[in-house]
Structure formats: structure tokens, C-alpha cells
Amino acid sequence: MNIISDKYKTVKPEDVNVWFKAAPVSSFPKDGGACVKYKDLQIAVFNFKRLNKWYACQNLSPEKEEMVLSRGMIGDHKGIPMVACPLHKKTFSLESGDNLNGDLDAIATYPVKIEDDIVYIGFSE
């Protein structure tokens, strides 16, 4: 097992113990993403404007372990909101984290909430 990828574990909304105040809404592009630093984690946060939803997942691409997912393009595949890794266009569901066009490991996803135009990411610790 890899030490870096082990640090990223999906957090369900009911397991959130810490809402981390990340950045103002305006820091994130419309229908695009940016990266947030939390402790020693890198979290990709996406403003999916067309769906009026926010998503967060690990910034680490499970393919080659590079910190790049926040720079990927988002959209949908057959209705599933997804992000495409900028290195080789591997796509991942922003909801389940599953790899949609291959059998890579699923990525970890995190809850997001917006309060007073500030983006918060949910962690268990």
C-alpha cells in the first residue's frame, strides 16, 4: 500500500467532525476546481455551477500518484458528475469516487458546504 494514498479516506456527511473553512466562493472558477490545503492533505474542490453543487475529493490522481486532479476538467458522463485527470484523461465520479473509464482505485470524496459565501470541507478529524 502506498503511504500517500492511505491518507485519503472518504468522509460521509454523517461522519464529519470538523468543518474546515477553506476559502471564499470566488476563489473557485465556475464549473472548475482548485486545490485546498488541510493539514498535510491536498483536497480538490469543484464548483459545479451547472448543477449548483460543490464537490471535494483527493487532489492525488490514483493512476501515477501526482497531485493534479484539481486542475482537471469537470462535466458529466452519462449523467454522472465527473472530473477528468489532466495527465491521461482518466475520469472519476465526483459522487462515488469511482474510476469511470478504467479499473483504477476509487478516489476519496469529502462533503462540502457553503455558508456566507465561504466554502467549508468536512473531515472526520
Add this chain to the structure above:
Amino acid sequence: MKTIIVVGNGMVGYKFCEKFMAKEGSKSFKLIVFGEEPRPAYDRVHLSEYFENKNAKALEMAPRTWYEENEIELITNVRVSDISRKSKTIVTTKDEKYTYDYLVLATGSSAFVPPIKGIEKEGVFVYRTIEDLDDTMNYVAKLKAEGTQKKAAILGGGLLGLEAAKALVDMGLETSVVEFAPRLMPRQLNNDASKSLQTKLEALGIKILLSKATQQLTGDSFMTGMQFSEDETVPFDMLLVSAGIRPRDELAKTCELEVGTRGGIVVTNDMRTSDTDIFAIGECALLNNMIYGLVAPGYDMAEIVVEQLLGDKEANMPTEIDMSTKLKLSGIDVASFGDALNENDGLEIVYENALQGIYKSIIVDKEGKSLLGGIMVGDASDYSMLHQIFLNGMAIPENPEQLILPAGADGGSFGDVMDLPNEAQICSCENVTKGQICGSIESGESKDLADVVSCTKAGTGCGGCKPMVKDLTEATLKSLGIEVKDSVCEHFDYNRQDLYKIIQVKGYETFDEVLDNHGNGGHGCELCKPLVASLMASINADTANKEYAIQDSNDRFLANIQRNGTYSVVPRVPGGEITPDKLIALGEIAKKYDLYTKVTGGVRIDLFGATLNQLPLIWKELIDHGFESGHAYGKSLRTVKTCVGSTWCRYGMDESVSFGIELENRYRGIRAPHKIKGGVSGCIRECAEARGKDFGLIAVEGGWNLYLGGNGGATPRHAELFAEQIDNETVIKYIDRYLMLYMRTAKPLQRTAAWQERLEGGLDYLKEVIIEDKLGIAEDLENEMQTLVNKFECEWTQAINDPEMMKRFNHFVNSDDDDDNLVFVPLREQKMPEKWV
């Protein structure tokens, strides 16, 4: 645990092991394999490749580790010398004894050396094993060291002999093929087909001597020539014998297994010899009183033995064994199937085109109702279809000549893949039938070609059946009423050309406008977003800064993303001309930011290893030193490569650098379906390699020759000569029109070479549109291009001067830290990213 001993580790012996291990139940047997050659089984069919690359590893059927992983005991360099059927043991040349429960003889064959007087002389070689080839090559090297032009002969004009002939020609020998029969490949081809092949081979520099019975080899200790008759002796320095094979049945004789009068171990349809615990397969086996010297029937025999031992005891070889062959001989298509030589009084239909070197014949029965066989030389594209019709006994058209006439004449109307029966085997590597392919679509499991390939595995072996798989897929989809479209992705029902027109006419400026008004209700994806971005840039001269979240990976950050997520930086150096000061500036900036530095394939300077946070800092310095974006990250003009031209070169006919700079500055920044490269050479020596570019110019007496549609890359293609001796102004006019037409009509990510090749009417059509303006659009094209040229803006200058645009160049939105995951390792005084896991 029972023991199976396999004697012989050639292609068929190996295939037996492979098929055996893949079968359920194989683990209850122990396999011991003996090979007399020093190395594990290799691909003898492609033996001639060894002449070129001397890479024995590349020919291996499977590495030694494969045998280990499958717990097969492989003993090479040892020959089995004796079999005792009574005690069920074998003895090796090392005097070791092994006991078997079953024995599989896959001893193959040896090269047949005719008993010609003097054949034992030095300089005579056979063509069978890698060691034979090593010996041959050593002798060739020795001959060539003598310095004079040397002559080689090949005895035997069969398949292997002709392959070897090409290899000897490539080694620089004057090579002749000597054949006893009056034609080449006498078992596959008739006289006319042979003539057609002969013409093609002669064009490759191979001499053909037919109807020659060799009386003796002349010379003392080493051969000096071949005597064909009392008054005909031809001098040769060496001879390669490829005159057929003899089955290796000597081991069978030691234990009194039944052998044929002319050799070969007699087997019945279940591949058992006269001892039911001993099997024989491949070229050593005599089945139906025949030796089958092709690999495919050998593999089938191996399969039968596997079935006999582990599965279906009723499995038998079919009574009719298909000996059809299709191969590329030194680049020449040769195929034959069925009763190719018309030995059963069928009727022959022949199509011959001496100009193109094509010969095709088919044999049909007297009623003209079924296909009995056929031959193809020079063009075997119809082979798959004809072979299927033959194998499946399908009805043929009333005018059977349609089967081989070229499309457009009266031909091409028959041969629809959908007419094949469901049982027809389409992919012989993976054994996939037409029924499985069509069924996969009809059941809804597969929706397109990619699905069909992944669900059925068809086309994943040699790939030869891919055109048929594609046709079947499209025809089945059509029969289900599903339109086969070239739409860009699931979010749009339009192709790129449609979207170009829509955006141009409606004047859209954002992705959402296009998607909301013309999309299928989704939210876009990594295919349509960068495409729409590129189209809006092509039409409105937008830079990639405008809507950065829809730009492709590289355009989004105006840099080329590299293996570890860092970026490389390439400033524009128009025409490759650079002052020493600028060169020093590049070096100092690279040093300051510790960037790995390399000259690119397009002779620019590439600085690698910049983090997202560093990109604006680096560009600020570059711009201060007078550089601008090189668009190395965009589907846009990269470089116009130049030679130094008449300003310095003593051969130069014109100022290639000056014109190259002008062209590069004209087309810089323009977004296109794919990247575009140009080249300008000052004379026909062509040092700028302009004919490998999308547009290329060569200075000649009286002006420039313009070449269009060249490409390096995965499918290299020379650009085609489009116009001759034209002046600078006309060059620009033509390139403007050409590029604009390409930008309007190409498919996504299609280079000019592929676009031009698939353009209906080809180069002539392009000339009519661009030179003669037959569509009346030349002026529009020029105006559109001029607008793009006028609107050019360096997008890096634009970005660093706009704080809002700069926001994206931070690794984190909530910290100024850089990515802490990056690890670099040293590389020849510079650095590189740590290797991928």
C-alpha cells in the same frame, strides 16, 4: 501426478504447452519439455527479421520465466535419443532417463538439402534456425570484407526462400533465387501470378532464375558457382538452401512407430501415433498421408492433443484442412486459398493489372455457384471476404467476376459482410464469429466499436480483422435503426464542422451558450469542452485566458503539463533565429529556477520542472527580455523550422529564415483542430525538412515550391507538391486559404495530413478550391485569417498583467505553499522527476 513429456520446443511444441496450461485440469499433470536448440521456442515464421535486428529475444514465443511460472520443466540444448515404449521411458544424449505417461512428439522438420554434387563445400548454408542465420551472416561479413561485389544464390523459390532473398539483398549482396519449377511459390501460385510476383521482386533487386536444375556446385574447398547444364555455369560466392523440409521422424523409428514411406510419423485424426500413448503434432506428423508445413494446422493439432488429454476425447482434426495463406512478402501482398491451382477442373476468372502489378484469380465450379479457390498478388484486400465465402460455402453473385474487379468498375457490389453466415469466423486469433459480434450489439451489450472490441475480444490479436469488425458493427447498428454518427461526444449530436458553423453564425462566446442551445441536456466533458474552446478561439481569436476552466490541460495553464504535474516552458523563437543576449537570458532564467533544459524537436528551447506557482514568475522575466508565448501547449502553430538560407549559405536560393520568421509571426497563436508546423528550406537540399510539415516551402529558381499536408508523428507522410515557383505574396495567400479551410472542416484532433488524405477529391479538389476558387470562398477564407492575424495577442503577457487571470497559478487557494509531493532526482548535471511507481 502423471507426466507428459514433450519432445521438441518449436512453435507447435510451445503452442501445445500454452494451450495445455490454459485448460482446466492441467495442474494434475507434470510437463517436461525437451528442446535441442540452445534457446526456448521462437517464431520461425518471422525468422528473416533476425537478419535485420539480430534480436533473438524479440522472436521468443515466451521467455524462460513463463515456463517456470507454469511449473513446466524446460530442458534445452539436449536431444532425446531413444524411446522405450515398453518401459515408457526416454533417454537423452546426456544419458539421462525420464519416465512418461504420455509422450508428445513435436520434433518438427529439418531443412531438405538436395543431394547435389559439391553441396558440402564451404559457403553453403541452410535456413532453419537462429544458429543457421548466425553462420550465414558471419560468412556474408567475411565475403564483404574482401571489398568486391559478392553474389549469393537461394536454392528454392518458396515462401522462405523469397524472404531470405530480400534479407540478403538488404545486406548488400547481388542475390538470385534459383527455382527448379517454372514458377515461384509453385504450391501456392500459378504461372501468371508468379510472373506478377516476379516483376515486383525484380523491382526490389532480386534476380529470378526459373526451371533450373542444379547439376553441381563448382569450386575447390569453397563454392564459386552453380552449374545448371553443360554450357551454363553461373558464378556465386555463397548459397542458401531453402528447398523444402523433411520431417524429423528418426526418433519414432528408434521405437518402431509407424512412419510414412517418404517420412513423417503416421497419425490418425486424433493425432495419436501407432502407440496410443504417443502423439505427434506439427511438421513431423503425417496426417492423411500429408505433411502440413504451415503453422496454423500445427496449432490445431496441438489443440486436439490438449482436448484428447484434458477434455473432449472425441476431438479430431477435420478431414479437410485449410491451407490458405496470406502474407506480406517484402511488402508485397501474396495470398492463396482453396484449390488455388485449379486441380479439380473448375473455371477460372482472372483480373490482371500489369501497370499496378496486381494479379487476382478465382476458381468457381462449373455451375458458377460456389467459390473453390483463388490467388492474389499485389493486392490481397479482398482476401478476408473471399476466404470467408470459400470456407462457408456461400452463394456467389451471378457474375462472379465482381468478386475481384476493383470497386468502381463493375465490381465492389458484392462482398457485403452482413451476407456472411453467423458461424463465420471473423477473428481467427480470438476465435470470434460474426454471430458473436452482431449479437453483442443486438443484445445491447455493445453500443459502438470500442464496446464490441472489449466485449468480444475481436481484433485484439493480430488486428487483421479490424476492418471487418468495424463494417459488421456499423452495419448491425444501422440495421437496428441506430444512426452511426461522428458527433463529438455524448453531449452534442453534431460533428466539429457543424459546431464550427453554429458558433460562427450565432456568434456564441461561452461554452454554456453553445451547450444550452445545442447540447443534449448534459454538462459537457473533457471532449466537447476543449473542442468548443478551440472553435471559439478559431472564430473569434480568443486566447485561452478567456474561459480557462473549459480549456484542455495544457491550455488552461498556458504550459505543457509533464509527468509529475509540473510544467515546461517554451518561449517563441521565430524561425529559430535567436540573439546571443536572448540565449543568455534563457540560460540565466533556467538556472535561477533550476529548470531542466533541452532543445526541442522543433529546435526551440524547453525549460522543464516549473511548478504552477513559478510559471508567472518565469514568464514575467521572459517577457521582460522580449520573449513571448511559444504556444507549445496549444493545438496551434508551433514552429516554422528554417535552414539558414541565402543570407549565409553558399547554396541558398532565397532567404528562408526571413520568410520563415514572417510566416511564424503571421500564424502564431491561431487555434486549429491540431498542432501545425511549418518549414522553409532555402534550396532543394531541404535542410529544414519542410516536406515533413503541415506546410513546407522550398526555394527554387523563380520562386517557392509549396508543399502541403506533411506530417511526422505516428503516421509520417510527406507533404504533397501544391504549387510551383510562386512568390511570397502568393505563398501567404495559399497558406491562408489552406489553413482556414482545414480549421473549418477537419475532425477534432485531425492533423492536416489525415484531413487532406480523406478529403474527397484529394489534392486536385484542394487546388480547385484554393487556386481556382471554384467555391467562391477564397476571399472569405483570406479575410477570416487576416482577422485572426490582426487580433493576435500574447496570452502570457495578457495573463501576467491581469490579477484576476493570475489567480489560477497557485497550487493552493488557501496557502502560498507549493506542492509538497514533488520529488526530483539528479540526471546528468540536471534533474528529472522521480520515476513512476
